Amino acid sequence: MKNxxxxxxxxxxxxxxxxxxxxxxxxxxxxxxxxxxxASSLPGYEKARLACVACxxxxxxxxxxxxxxxxxxxxxxxxxxxxxxxPLNDADxxxxxxxxxxxxxxxxxK
Ligand code: HEC
Numbered sequence: 001m002k003n004x005x006x007x008x009x010x011x012x013x014x015x016x017x018x019x020x021x022x023x024x025x026x027x028x029x030x031x032x033x034x035x036x037x038x039a040s041s042l043p044g045y046e047k048a049r050l051a052c053v054a055c056x057x058x059x060x061x062x063x064x065x066x067x068x069x070x071x072x073x074x075x076x077x078x079x080x081x082x083x084x085x086x087p088l089n090d091a092d093x094x095x096x097x098x099x100x101x102x103x104x105x106x107x108x109x110k
Pocket of ligand 1 (some may be wrong): 042050051052053054055057060061064076077080084085086087088096
């Protein structure tokens, strides 16, 4: 029993040493990051980049109905904050909603 334990600890230590030894050599190529938010000169763009794509990609915005109006987006942003603790200040919500509705909702430039 004791031998098993020692053996297990030893191999764990060896594995860790191997991992450390390889640290400089191993390369992990991640797939390209998910969908990014559409760039915009609206002030809400930078704010949304900080507050809205930490947990999921912008794909979620992309899949919302383009007919969605301002109150829909406002509820969405508020829900992200209330339910999932999205890190955003209430003062930034109007800018973010403005960006979202003009970029993904029914106020898009045609
Ligand atoms: C703390 C993590 C987190 C942050 C930050 C966050 N979200 Fe989400 N969001 C989620 C989760 C979890 C879901 C999936 C919820 C579900 O399936 O109901 C989601 C789903 C969505 C959806 C899909 C529609 C839906 O009703 O589920 C949209 C659109 C969305 N988020 C927009 C936003 C926007 C806009 C922001 C920035 C204000 C934001 N999210 C920030 C966690 C987050």
